[in-house]
Amino acid sequence: MNYYLLSLIKTAIVVGIFMHVLAYLQWIERKVIAHVQLRVGPRRVGPHGLLQPLADVIKLITKEDILPSHVNKVFYFMAPFIAVTFALISISIIPFGPEITIGGVHTAMGLTDLNIGVLFILGISGLGVYGVALAGWASNNKYALMGGLRSSAQMISYELPMALALAAPLLILNTLSLREIANGQAGFYLGFIPRWSIFQMPFPQIFSFILFLIAGFAETNRVPFDLPEAENELVAGFHVEYASMKFASFFMAEYANMVTVSCIATLLFLGGWHPIFPEKFGSGLIPVAIFAASGALCFFHAANPARPFDRVTLPVFGVLFLGAAGLFLVPPIQFILLPLFWFCAKVLIILFVFIWVRATLPRFRYDQLMRFAWTFMFPVALVNLFITALLVALFP
Amino acid sequence: MQQLWLIPILPLLGFLLNGLFGKRFSKPVINTIAVGSVVLSFLWVLKTLTGLSAFSGGLEETYKEHYYTWIQSGALNISVDFAIDRLTAVMLMVVTGVGALIHIYAVGYMAHEGGYYRFFAYLNLFMFFMLILVLGANFLILFVGWEGVGLCSYLLIGFYFLEKFATDAGNKAFIVNRIGDFGFVLAIFLVFIHFGTLDFATVFAQVRGMPVEASAGIFTAISLLLLVGATGKSAQIPLYVWLPDAMAGPTPVSALIHAATMVTAGVYMIARTSQIYLHSTNALEIVALVGLTTAFVAATIGLAQNDIKKVFAYSTVSQLGYMFLGLGTGAFSAGIFHLMTHAFFKALLFLGAGSVIHALSGEQDLRQMGGLRKHIPITFVTLMCAGVAIAGVPPFSGYHSKDMILEAAYQHAPWMYWVGVFTAGMTAFYVFRALFLCFFGKYRGHHHPHESPAVMWMPLAILALLSLGGGYINVPKFLEPIFPLAEGGTEPWLTYVSVAAGLGGIALAYLFYVLSPSLPESLANSFKGVYTLIYNKYFVDEFYDAAVVEPMVDGSRQLLWRVGDTRLIDGFANGIGTTARGIGGILRRAQSGYIRSYAAWVLAGAILAIAYIGFMGAPR
């Protein structure tokens, strides 16, 4: 099939799914935090607030787009686009699964694959800071400027440990291409311990994984590193002057960054789309079990509902879940769905950790943030890198 | 692998511990570290030697351990390696054994002194360097130890750095030694130039292959330069002047460094390089002469000293002269033998003197002593043992070694023998003069004397036994694989004469200082000139001052400073400065201070360069 056509199709699919994921990530976050805080969360719009994201989007689009009089117009407009663009670019080189053949078309799951993938990701994430910094500066507002300054300083500081933490597993996997990295983690020790980087000999990369997650939190300006938008000291930080769609695009960028970081973590440390234990022990049945169980759960709650309309909605979800479970049993698409399932499962788990942390931890103070970066993260990352290099050199 | 490196490292550890943390340590801890480290290294020496079966006729040839390459540049390849042969074995035994005893003694002697930890740190450091010196298997390692012991001697002489005379004495020792070291360094350079290596084994192997040179030559040059170094370290004429002043240091230091070990480094070094000396008869002759003169002169000076330590200091110089005489007359083993026995009884003498001084709480003047044998009997007995030993009374240790030297001297040149015998008589005389003045007669001082604690007199006792019986350790036999014994029967009357001389000296001293104490005064008055000359040590110090020091100072002040420094060098420097300023004054015009105009200039230059390359073609 024509290369360009194929690329177009894949792009369309990926972008479509990605956008919806971003939208619903918002919903998931609100739900999770709500339950952590013993609330119910959004449930007015649609069953269990499932249409909340749609409502939010409509609201944000139709809102009045205020343009403050004192801002620097060019950069004020440019900033959100820079932010969202660099946030979205990264997804283009993330592989979601192995190379497959559908209807005689052989292609790789994922838009493309650079053989300098990791470096590319680093560079792009480095560029992302311009959006925030510019927004802060262009708003021509003390709080916003503070937020912009903080975010640029913070991102410069945390890119260093991030890069060092990424370098350690690369030493073991010995490649920069994300797809080869994922493939390098296939297989099992002793038949059941997966060869993911966090388990891989000679030096399990669990430390780099943790370091990378922390740095990722900082790079995406998430709690506890969300100083650029610290509500209670900088009212809203760099996007205090932004409204409607521009405001929305900053949020989109933030969530896109979260997804990217989760994908990278999955690919580099959690073995990408490789299952957690071999097929022969029935790892293929895990998704079936999960979906079936959730379907069953839905039916159970429908049987004795907490709210009146549960009697109507829950069975629908039950049917959907069961259908999904059934899909995983159909051989011709099983081999497509299984890797996808594992990949998404890992990504979702990490995303959940993001949200969980946000619901749990308080915010750093600025000096604490910097000291943490330079006096803890950096040395630890260095030591970790040294040890890894040493062991790799000793036991090639 | 015998782990030779442990021997010097142990004292070094002691030094580091005491030197770094000594301030916080309590005295018992310091003692344990200091003494313990030295005793341990003594035990390790024993273990090593037994391991090499040195006592049971083993160790025929050198045992060597290579550790790492220190310097590797071009032809120069210095590697850090230690070696043991029988000569080293003797030295090791003496250094560590006597050293250990003196350390123990010092615990008692220094008990009431300030800077306790400092003292023991320096002492351990000295042991370290001395062992390096002895163990080193090439000239440079030897030299490292050589300089190190010099440093420690400086530090310890100036131990009471609050008194000016102590620091002066330290400086004197250091500077005089520099002269000697200068010669030594030159010798090392010569060796390297001539043999292309500094490793003992290789050098001596080459030397053995060469013919003995009749007249002056490379061997003579090297030997004489080495001799300069030796005279510096071992206080021989003309560089002996530092040793008497070195007595400003604490008495254990005088015993350890300036009697038993360090000052014998020169003897060891000459014995070590004996191959070179054996190839230059003239050099050996000169060594013998230097030794003989030193022995004689120092003995004469010793006759008239009133400070007990000074007396023993000059006796040390004179005995070292004996050793050099032995070396010079080809009886190297005899020299080393005397080195060992001398280490015993001279250490004993000094420690005893220290014990006396301790008893009189700091009094050193013989005229303030007398009749002490009742107050401090143990010290008295041990010192007497030392006396008979040094006087060469048979069958005590001094007798054996000194006789071997004298016999060698006789076979070399009879007149040397006679001078030596006369010197031996004088030695006996002044040593016993000191002892009689100290222990007999009635007490002339006003302190209340008290016997020293056991920790001090135990080492004295051991040393006394050694200096009595040490003569039966047949060192020459032991050293035979290195220094073949000179065959040829010796006439017995030589021995009788020298023994007679010794006994005569003792008798004379008894007559002068016990029976009729007034006699010396009258004698001194009748020979006033000679007496003053001797009493003032032949005015050698004054002579050196007038002949060497003053011209040096004046010359450097008048010529080098006034003319050389201010006129030439400063003038040159200032000239450059003024010129630069003048040129700069012209160039300043171009400096508008606007960086962009500079950039324009740079651009212009770049264009010119590119144009040249482009149109004339790149310079290939």
Place this chain on the structure above:
Amino acid sequence: MDALLFMIFAAIAVICGINLVVQTHPISSALSLVGVMGALAALYLLLGGEFIAAAQLVVYAGAIMVLFVFVIMLLNAGAEKKPKIRPMGKYLGAPLLLLFFGMMAYLIQQILPSSPPVVFGAFQGGTAADIGRSLFTVYLLPFEVTSVLILIAILGAIVLARKEVD
């Protein structure tokens, strides 16, 4: 295709470069410089320098320029006044510049050996592996020296920028 890409990115680079010069506000210049760097990174990719392209993004665009922007924002430097060109600059700088440019063009045309046109993928030697290999073998000494230089720079920056402790 290669030519088209070259044209696009060269155009971006030149336009951003001109923008850097003519803009009066430092932050606009900074952003246009970032644009130049991005375009150059793409051109490096065309020339087969993958690693250098990535390094260009990470080091230049991602770190150095962020630092610039940071400083500009920190000093909150306003736009500069109408540049009054110094005589040196006016009467010497601009003509020299034209001369310089013309000469470069001439040299490039005349002296350069004619070589095949640039095709993407014709040169594969620019991967991270190759760079690393020759960086740690042939160019090890320069590498070490550079690391020392970096260290010195860090110290200097700290000393210069620290608060005066009285």
Place this chain on the structure above:
Amino acid sequence: MPLHFGPLPAAVPPSWYLMLSAILFALGVLGFLLRRNIITVFMSIELMLNAVNLSFITFSYMLKRVDGHIFSFFVMVVAAAEAAVGLAIILTVFKNRQTLEIDEVSSLKN
């Protein structure tokens, strides 16, 4: 090879890259000569460095050797160090004399 205009070829010769590098370098020099804001001047220098890097990479392509990449890598490193120190200096200058005008910082003269 001479520049030939006309229909766009499928691929451009390396000399075009060099020309681009020359243009960028010239622009850098121009910025250095015209601008008066220290930071902008500094950025012009960075632009020149980039131009040089481009030539390095191009030569490395022409010679099919990796050395050019190494050189430009070193250039980047040095540029990073330079930026760190230079910006620190600029900060200090601004702290001391509240200006970024490059011509006001000419007290070394006289």
